Amino acid sequence: MSPVDLAPQELRTLVAVADERGFSAAAVRLGTTQSAVSHAVRGIERKVGVVLFERGRYGARPTAAGERAAAHARRILRMLEVLVTExxxxARDGKIGEIGEIGGPLRIAAFRSAALYLLPPVLERLAARHPGIEATVTVVREVGPGTAGEVADGRADLGIATIGTSSPIPPELVGDVLLEEPYALVHPAGHPRPRSLPLVDWQENCSSYTRQWWAAQDWIPTATVRAEDDGAVLSMVGSGLGMAIMPGLSLTGAPPTTAITDLGPERPTRRVGYVTTPELAATAAVRALVRELRADAKPQVRAV
Amino acid sequence: MSPVDLAPQELRTLVAVADERGFSAAAVRLGTTQSAVSHAVRGIERKVGVVLFERGRYGARPTAAGERAAAHARRILRMLEVLVTExxxxARDGKIGEIGEIGGPLRIAAFRSAALYLLPPVLERLAARHPGIEATVTVVREVGPGTAGEVADGRADLGIATIGTSSPIPPELVGDVLLEEPYALVHPAGHPRPRSLPLVDWQENCSSYTRQWWAAQDWIPTATVRAEDDGAVLSMVGSGLGMAIMPGLSLTGAPPTTAITDLGPERPTRRVGYVTTPELAATAAVRALVRELRADAKPQVRAV
DNA sequence: CGGATCCATGAGCCGTCCTCATAGCAGCAG
DNA sequence: CTGCTGCTATGAGGACGGCTCATGGATCCG
Known part of the structure; x- marks a missing residue:
């Protein structure tokens, strides 16, 4: 007999305040009043017995406990949706003769190159096969917790992530590798000695093995330029400002003013896969997406 | 914007009706009236748009959809509890200097021999280390969905299960093998030709490999006696009524009137492990239990 | 044909949660 | 210092949802 009972509306309030970092902003998002949010948060804190937000002039910032509570709340809310759709x-599958048409929202978190070059054909086929599924893609930097963090915090149902020894699948999540792709050298087309150009680097592409491989190459210049994301890197290379070492997916959108050179048999590679929560892994919608992802990834694995 | 919103009380109603197979019985369990349950179920069915229970004079039986909804509901309710305790x-861990004392309820499903001989020392140490944890063990037959089914349906937080190729860990659950134990021959002590006795069998001990091994043994008599559970088998053997082939855990409680004979290097074995849901795997209480299980299991693995 | 045992339904009550209005507080500009 | 502008806190009142109570309908049983 637990005297604590958080209603869905309270969970939504929790999430909204944590996301919007403020009671007033959360009220706008929820389509209610600031007063209701204040009352609700106070009630939740009384029930749980823990201060979940630090209030101040700026608004409200979640405490460590509040952050954790919000992450749980997001996943519980998602499970409530899943309960209904499943x-x-x-009920539909029970009626003989009809094949259950799967549908519902599906939130995907992906890093930039995956969202641009890996997902579109997959989502196109998914939409053709299951018109009821409403997929939304949000682009997330693959740094820190990355796309897997989005899934763990309940902000996404499935994440496209780089998977390696330095960034394994978190224990509370499930997933698999979809493809392993090589890094390649990209440089301005027609340049006489491309390896003499400065190296353009960006934040997200570092796995431990890749870093190690870099260190072993004596021709990589120490003077490097750091760009915002892989798209910016590519356009800089296209303008003749330098060369770069990038994974295959990012090179899909390489402009015509660039040329790509294979790095040989010892080239570094990275593994791209998906992660999701176990309760969502059993969902028809997620399974359908994974099926399409697999169908798309296999030829590329073979090509490597 | 889904117009569906199931309150915790509604989830509890769902679970109670599914468990008790009747509105009136569910009302008693929930400490409310039959009318409230009827209204609530009707409201839920209207919101979801699906008939969840078949009503009859006998009470109410969940439909396939209702069964699924109840399983989800159980897990969501458990996650709500986890949200609060975590x-x-x-909040406690935030305060420097204090070590967070973990606690809360912990529901364990185990088959009979594990509950009798594997869990007691583990739970004793767990209780000594974390007095706040309230562990409850329910004995479940390891047939059909077995202990893993209890976990999947949200009736238990962790299950002790036999794990093999014919009964792998379900995809929506996580877990690991704890120990691998051999089957051995148990027979009345002092019997001149124990292998001539009828074989006493019981429901739960069959893995595919074990069955295969049995078939390859020419000395196993075809005339077998079938008993209720492994405890009953042991007492029958102890009374001189037959011999049996049983896994090590079940033999821990063998009476002194029995003798145990090793089956040699080709003897069949079974793997015993634990299963839990991914969201619970991250829980401090479950992790503490798994730690104790591992500490207890390792020596046994080495002994085999 | 009562009687027992289910679930269904309508009326009315009560608590919960929301809105409205207002107060308190901190920074900032003049 | 004062007034303005963000923000949250708080109290009073009202709408709504969910509960109880009482009753009705269906079915099985002796």
């Missing part, structure tokens, strides 16, 4: 699917 | 733990 129950409806089960 | 949030409180996070």
């Amino acid at each position: 129950t409806r699917e089960a | 949030t409180r733990e996070a």
